[in-house]
Amino acid sequence: MQSNQVRLEQLGTYPFERLKALFSGHIRNIDLTPIDAGAGEPRLPLPSFVAETIASNLDGFSKYPSTVGSPQLRQAIADWLEKRYGLQHVDAASQVLSANGTREALFAIAHALINPEANPKPNVLMPNPMYQIYLGAALTAGGNPVFLPCTADNRFAPDLEAVAESVWRNTALVYVCSPSNPTGWIADADYFTRLLALADEHDFYIVSDECYSEIYWDEKPVGLLQVAESLGRDGFSRCLVMNSLSKRSALPGMRSGLIAGDAQLIKRFAKLRSYTGPATPLPLQAVAAAAWSDETHVQDHLAVYRQSLQAFFDIYGGIDDGKIPAGSFFVWLPVEDDEAFAVAAYEQQAVTILPGSYLSATDADGVNPGSGFIRAALVDGPERAAELARRLCAVRI
Numbered sequence: 001m002q003s004n005q006v007r008l009e010q011l012g013t014y015p016f017e018r019l020k021a022l023f024s025g026h027i028r029n030i031d032l033t034p035i036d037a038g039a040g041e042p043r044l045p046l047p048s049f050v051a052e053t054i055a056s057n058l059d060g061f062s063k064y065p066s067t068v069g070s071p072q073l074r075q076a077i078a079d080w081l082e083k084r085y086g087l088q089h090v091d092a093a094s095q096v097l098s099a100n101g102t103r104e105a106l107f108a109i110a111h112a113l114i115n116p117e118a119n120p121k122p123n124v125l126m127p128n129p130m131y132q133i134y135l136g137a138a139l140t141a142g143g144n145p146v147f148l149p150c151t152a153d154n155r156f157a158p159d160l161e162a163v164a165e166s167v168w169r170n171t172a173l174v175y176v177c178s179p180s181n182p183t184g185w186i187a188d189a190d191y192f193t194r195l196l197a198l199a200d201e202h203d204f205y206i207v208s209d210e211c212y213s214e215i216y217w218d219e220k221p222v223g224l225l226q227v228a229e230s231l232g233r234d235g236f237s238r239c240l241v242m243n244s245l246s247k248r249s250a251l252p253g254m255r256s257g258l259i260a261g262d263a264q265l266i267k268r269f270a271k272l273r274s275y276t277g278p279a280t281p282l283p284l285q286a287v288a289a290a291a292w293s294d295e296t297h298v299q300d301h302l303a304v305y306r307q308s309l310q311a312f313f314d315i316y317g318g319i320d321d322g323k324i325p326a327g328s329f330f331v332w333l334p335v336e337d338d339e340a341f342a343v344a345a346y347e348q349q350a351v352t353i354l355p356g357s358y359l360s361a362t363d364a365d366g367v368n369p370g371s372g373f374i375r376a377a378l379v380d381g382p383e384r385a386a387e388l389a390r391r392l393c394a395v396r397i
């Protein structure tokens with residue numbers, strides 16, 4: 001068993017730090033207004049209820065917030081899940097927790113669910129490219145990350161059938177990201193059904209990161225709990241989902257999300273969280289309850305994201321070649337050399353985007369499935385999306 005120190009050292013530099021290092025020594029074109037399409041930070045107006053809800057809950061700042069979430073927030077989350085996914089019943093007290101943003105929850109869950117010392121099943125499967133937190137979680141929890149390559153050949157689906165039987169046998173946890181950051185792929189009901197069957201066969205847990213569930217081009221994404229219930233499974237066994245107000249409600253600074261699913265896993269996670277204590281301040285939990293209870297602002301945001309995608313691809317082209325993402329607000333575009341393209345976009349067009357290789361791990365065969373792609377976030381509305389497309393088309397390397 002490796003020490004914590006060694007495991008921490010296995011972690012690479014976080015993508016945004018790498019980007020800073022890549023740009024150092026390069027000068028941004030100062031004749032153009034900069035466009036920052038690097039981070040996945042929605043930049044939409046605050047929903048109208050935010051200020052008034054904080055104002056009427058100010059006394060909450062003089063109390064310690066509960067880590068599991070206020071009863072009102074947990075009930076609002078349970079109600080949302082039932083409505084959004086047509087679920088019969090979600091029990092707020094035993095099947096729901098508040099997250100202080102899903103980033104911390106996605107990280108901490110590996111520490112609650114895998115124990116390679118007591119249970120010799122160290123494998124943690126994850127898409128590649130991926131939201132980097134899954135990798136950090138797997139490594140620091142003492143797990144063995146196993147990468148499921150997501151390539152254009154398999155329409156960016158993490159290929160379950162390519163996983164060897166011996167790998168499944170030693171799997172403790174599988175992370176799914178649907179809609180996916182960065183590729184925009186969406187898991188369908190068949191995909192979740194297959195994964196659930198494998199989880200039963202090989203005795204592992206599934207954590208489904210559904211943070212972009214309300215941002216989609218065409219069909220509304222299905223969720224893991226929805227598929228689990230449709231299969232007649234009892235109590236969402238083996239399943240946890242995470243979702244966030246950062247994307248759906250454009251409130252990334254509020255640090256609020258949800259964790260829901262199997263009551264036994266929720267109980268185990270709540271125990272860990274009672275020590276690590278990641279709690280959202282009570283006035284913000286009140287805003288979160290309001291945000292999960294309102295769909296108007298979510299529909300308004302969705303309309304802006306769709307207009308942005310349309311405006312981008314009207315200029316960039318490729319809407320009929322599968323370039324438009326099924327979900328999320330990222331575009332994942334093939335280029336010849338992703339680092340060189342990112343530097344050229346910065347120097348020539350004052351645009352910040354992420355090289356795809358920074359969001360991917362190099363696998364045992366030396367292949368990095370993110371190299372040869374760039375990720376750009378369409379988070380500034382349709383006009384800026386169109387301008388971004390014009391500038392990316394003009395990049396020369």
Ligand SMILES: Cc1ncc(COP(=O)(O)O)c(C=O)c1O
Pocket residue numbers: 040100101102103104106131177180181209211243244245246252255256257
């Ligand atoms: C796929 C994915 N999951 C989770 C998160 C974390 O979001 P938050 O911690 O703001 O809820 C992000 C943020 O960019 C993300 O892209």
